[in-house]
Amino acid sequence: MSTENEGNEGTAAPAVPSVPSAPPVPAAAPEGTPAPPSAPAGPDSSDAAAAQQPGQAMDWPPPQHAPSAHPQPAGAWPPPPPAVPAYAQGGGGGPVWGAANQQPASEAPRKPRGSGLVAAVAVAALVAGGIGGALGYWAADRNDSGNSSGSTTVTASTNPQALKRDPGTVAGVAARALPSVVTIDAQNGDGEGGTGTGFVYDKEGHILTNNHVVASAANSGQLTATFSNGKKYDAEVVGRAEGYDVAVLKLKNAPSGLAPLALGNSDQVAVGDSTIAIGAPFGLSNTVTTGIISAKNRPVASGDGSGGSNSYMSALQTDASINPGNSGGPLLDAGGAVIGINSAIQSTGSSGQAQAGSIGLGFAIPINQAENVAQQLIKTGQPVYPVIGATVTMDEKTGGAVISEQGSGGTPPVSPDGPAAKAGLKAGDVITKFNQTVIDSGPTLIGEIWTHKPGDKVTLTYKRDGKVSTAEVTLGERKGDS
Numbered sequence: 001m002s003t004e005n006e007g008n009e010g011t012a013a014p015a016v017p018s019v020p021s022a023p024p025v026p027a028a029a030p031e032g033t034p035a036p037p038s039a040p041a042g043p044d045s046s047d048a049a050a051a052q053q054p055g056q057a058m059d060w061p062p063p064q065h066a067p068s069a070h071p072q073p074a075g076a077w078p079p080p081p082p083a084v085p086a087y088a089q090g091g092g093g094g095p096v097w098g099a100a101n102q103q104p105a106s107e108a109p110r111k112p113r114g115s116g117l118v119a120a121v122a123v124a125a126l127v128a129g130g131i132g133g134a135l136g137y138w139a140a141d142r143n144d145s146g147n148s149s150g151s152t153t154v155t156a157s158t159n160p161q162a163l164k165r166d167p168g169t170v171a172g173v174a175a176r177a178l179p180s181v182v183t184i185d186a187q188n189g190d191g192e193g194g195t196g197t198g199f200v201y202d203k204e205g206h207i208l209t210n211n212h213v214v215a216s217a218a219n220s221g222q223l224t225a226t227f228s229n230g231k232k233y234d235a236e237v238v239g240r241a242e243g244y245d246v247a248v249l250k251l252k253n254a255p256s257g258l259a260p261l262a263l264g265n266s267d268q269v270a271v272g273d274s275t276i277a278i279g280a281p282f283g284l285s286n287t288v289t290t291g292i293i294s295a296k297n298r299p300v301a302s303g304d305g306s307g308g309s310n311s312y313m314s315a316l317q318t319d320a321s322i323n324p325g326n327s328g329g330p331l332l333d334a335g336g337a338v339i340g341i342n343s344a345i346q347s348t349g350s351s352g353q354a355q356a357g358s359i360g361l362g363f364a365i366p367i368n369q370a371e372n373v374a375q376q377l378i379k380t381g382q383p384v385y386p387v388i389g390a391t392v393t394m395d396e397k398t399g400g401a402v403i404s405e406q407g408s409g410g411t412p413p414v415s416p417d418g419p420a421a422k423a424g425l426k427a428g429d430v431i432t433k434f435n436q437t438v439i440d441s442g443p444t445l446i447g448e449i450w451t452h453k454p455g456d457k458v459t460l461t462y463k464r465d466g467k468v469s470t471a472e473v474t475l476g477e478r479k480g481d482s
Contacts, residue, residue, distance in 0.1 A: 173276055173336040174288045180261045181278045181329060182225040183285040184209060184235075184249070186217040193217055197279035197329030198225060198249065199261050199338070201374060205254025208374055209328030210343050211240045211247040211311070212303075218247075225251060228286050239377030242481045243385055244450065245302065245311035245343055245365065246373040247328075261330055264337030266366035269293055269316060277320040277342055277362070279329030291320030291360075297437060299444035300363045301394075302344045309481060314447040315363035316340045322362030331364040340364025369451050386454045386475040389418020390425060392442035400430040400463065401445035423471035425462065432468075433461035449475065 165171040180200040184207075187193035196213030200206075207225055214237055217223050223235040233255070238248040273293045281287050295317035303310050318331060322342050331340035344363045347356035376384050391413045392401040403420075405427050407413045413427040414420050425431075431439050434448040435458055452458065454477035461470050 168334070170276060170288070170290055173332060173334070174278070176336055177261060177276075177278055177330065177332060178228045178286055178288075180259050181286070182207060182227055183280040184213055184328065185224045185226070186214050186221060187223075188216045188221040193221065195280055195283045195325050196327045197325065197342070199278075199330045200258050201248070202260050203258050205251035205258060206238065206374075206378060207235060207249040207251065208341065208370065209247050209249060210341060211242055211245045212343075213328040214240070214247050214249065215242075223249060225249065226285065231255070239381040239383070240481075241373050241377065241383030242309045243311055244369070244373045244383060245313070246341070246370050246377070246383075248374050248377045261332075262337045263367050263371055264333050264335075264339045266316060266339045266368045269296065269333070269339050269366075271296060274334040275318045275320045275339075276332040276334075276336075277318070277322055277326060277329060278332070279322070279326030279342060281321070281323035281325045281358075283325055287326075289321040291318050291362075293317065294319045294361075297448075298363060299441070299447045300344055301443040301447075302363075311343075312443055312446040312450060313343065313363070313365050313369070314444075314451050315343070316366055318362050318364060319360040320362060321358045321360070323358050324356075326362075338367050340367050341370050366451065372453065382480045384454060385478045386449055386452050386456065387418075387478050388420045388425075388449060388460070388473055389415035389476055390420035392431070392445055394442045396441050396443075398430070398441055400432040401439050401442045403427050403429045403431070419473045419476045423460070423473045425460070425471060426464070428464070430463045431460050432463060433459075435459050 165175065167173070167176070177199075182198050182200070184196045184198050185193065186196065193216045194213075196209060198207040198209035198213070201208040214223060218237045218240060223237070224232050225235045226232045234252040235249040236252060238250050240247040271293050275291050275293055277289045277291070279287060293316055298315045298317045300313050300315045301310050302313075316331065316339065318340075320331070322345050324345075326342045327344075329342045330338045331342050333339050342362060342364050345356070345358055346361035346363070348359060373383055376382070391404045391407040391411075393404050395402070403425060404413045407415075414425060431445055433439055434445060437448055439445045439448065449458075452475055454475050456475050458473055458475060459470055460473055461468065463469075
């Protein structure tokens, strides 16, 4: 339904009749306004003007031109309008000539003698205005009559060159990226599952996505990947990393000519950079949304919803609209390079079986980290995690990462001969900085550690008995999920 004329319903009128010889006049003249002379300026009114005495009122307009439908006493102001057009009674809500809301004419004061010249000039201007209006209408009507359609709309250019999108626009980036993004359908052995997103990682048919997208079908189930052109392929899991929330699939009978998405450098991303997210929110494949990087190094802990281990990330935060089904899809920069894998959203909560939607706080695994994990999974089928060799509490807002008094499963809180033990850390120490990043909790520390590789040297700042100290730590490794 068009809303072009919304608010104007009922005011349309039939075709406008010929313009009268004089324009409409106000319903009531201001007090003290002199009455206009009766004779219009023009060759046909010379005799009447000569016979009129200065200050003497005459009927207006002359009866031979347009007899008045509302006779008034001589000298009344304003002069009565032409007979009410036929459309005046059926024109809807707008005021028209001769409408009932016009004020009654008031008796004009008699003018002093000698003002006839001024009045004549005023009448001449008034009539000239009326003639100009009539001529203007006639010219417009004449010009319109030459247009067979009568339309005043303008048609946009249909030149294909004018419709081309610049490669740097969102439309240009999306056009290049969409053929390399897939919608993943994961069904477990009972036929239950869900929908997520992935993207082409290499020409061999590897697909990069989230672990929680494929977890339900990883062991015994069915995985399919559907491209934007509608072609569907079966897929299998190459490897999964629960802690990183990264998984790699391989297309069965992968087609030739796959175009991997270019990978960017997430370390160089700045707050305020433009972002483009592609995915299948709520199953709506090939959806493109845009936003910016609204924060970096955001500590995020999330689960796969199946009771598995939590994942931890130092995430890129974006306000691009991300919803369930976007998980595993690419977060692109303005040039179309992948800078992250969309993985989680902050939500105000959900009730019952309803899924919560985007409130403008989405989180993506930095692609530098995801690429390292993907290479590990393709090479060995299992993830490798950097560690400090100490167990920390998962309490929030503790002012740092507290080394537990006891390790998981009865193990020592600080692994003997591990990186933390070699650096002199003990149970009860509170780690407050990882290099230059402030640590406010255990999950924040884990997320920061996992942005590095085993063998990297880092500096830990910690408090013990109120005293602040630093230690150089060489990160160890842990293979596989446990």
